[in-house]
Amino acid sequence: MSFGKNSTEPYVQVGNSGLFVYRVGLGTMQFGWSADEAAANAVMNTYVEHGGNFIDTADCYSSWSNALGGPENPGGVSEEMIGRWLATQNRYDIVLATKVRAAMGMQFCDSRATFKQREGLSRRWIIKSCEDSLRRLNTDYIDLYQAHFIDPLIPIEETLSAFTDLVRQGKVRYMGCSNFSAWRLMQALWTSDKNNLESFISLQPEYNLLSPTRGDFETELAQVCENYGLGVIPYSPLAGGVLTGKYRRGKELPQSVRAEENAERRFSEQNWNIIETLVSVAERNAMTPAQAAINWLRAKPVVTAPIIGANSPEQLISVLNGLDKKLSAADVDELDQASDFHRPRTSLET
Structure with a gap:
């Protein structure tokens, strides 16, 4: 049975590594924010019932909840919810990913000096x-431990050495990174090779039809990942829910904790045009806009498994039901062209 990147089976290989994950991962940023524990358990149960095995979180999720009108959350709440749920599962059936770098418990720090001890990519903090x-x-091991974003104050050798120790101690199976620029990723890969350290196997970038960093990814990072055998697991494939179809030009905003944030960050004339093209492509293919947006990503050869989030089983099932559908090359091209302004041309492109 084949489970390779181009297989029709539901599991895909993460780059050149020995790690195989379901064709979409389950993101848990909303756990402890817009989804309480009962909702989180229902979503995770639904995900594994449909064959899912890849759950992604971070130590800081969802520490911003209180600032955005949600429950108080010093960080770690998403991990705690997952941990209690994991006790009801076969641990080896789950590929568990988390991240390190962001500040933790900063509201409890009484000085900047204390605060600086609770973030970063130093050996001490990792x-x-x-x-x-x-x-x-x-759990006693993490399948994929990821550097959440770069720490410019810490030498990359120190960061990679600490990650390597965790791998060789058996506490971490694989290393990955998120939100790295192309030169930072190349620096890390070169440092691992030069110093005989464990190497990143994956990159987690923000990548969607509306992403302002799409150009950086497509013109540089994608080539690095392809050439050096890294898996790509994009986060925010639905742009914070904007690509689900619930936002329409001239219509009242839906009632949700993210609607006002999206209105401030994502609604421009160009983005409305992209949303309308997405809706048109989706309707033509008997898909929901969310299904079409996910399948646009999955049509990109460099993409391993987009990470999707959901506040309810119904939201999750709606996306999962579209995974066996495919967009044509013409559909993908139409969406590419509609959103192409996000992708600046380099002098090397024709």
Whole structure:
């Protein structure tokens, strides 16, 4: 049975590594924010019932909840919810990913000096954060441990050495990164090779039809990942829910915790044109806009498995039901052209 990138089977290989994941991952940024524990459990149960095995979180999720009108959350709440749920599962059936770098518990710090000890990619913080995540996740190993974003204050050698120690101690199976620029990723790959350190196997970028960083990814990062065998697991494939079809030009905003944020960040004339093209392509293919947006990503050869989020089983099932559908090359091209202004041309492109 084949489970390769181009297989029709539901599991795909993460780059050149020995890690195989379901064709879409389950993101959990909303756990402890817009989804309480009962909702989180229902979503995770639905995901695994449909064959899913890849759950992605971060130590800081969802520490911004209180600032946006949600429950108080010092960070770690998403991991804790997953940990309690994981106790009801066969651990080895789940590919569990989390991240380190962001500040934790900053509202409890009484000085900037204290605050600086609770973030970053130093050896000290990586080791502590891994131990804390293991405890919260109720497990003795993390399948994919990711640098959430770069720490310019810390030498990459120190970061990669700490990650390597965790791998060789058996606390981490694989290393990945998120939100790295192309030169930072190349620096990390070169450093691992030069110093005989473990290497990143995956990149988690923001990548969707509306993403302002789409150009950076497509013109540089995608080539790095393809040439050096890294898997690509994009986050925010639906642009915070904007690509689900619930937002329409001239219509009242839906009632949700993210609607006002999206209105401030994502609604421009050009983005409305992209949304309308997406809706048109989706209707032509008997898909929902969300299904079409996910399948546009999955049509990109470099993409391994988009990470999707959901607040309810119904939202999740709606996306999962579209995974066996495909967009034609013409559909993909139409969406590319509609959103092409996000992708600046380089002098090397014809």
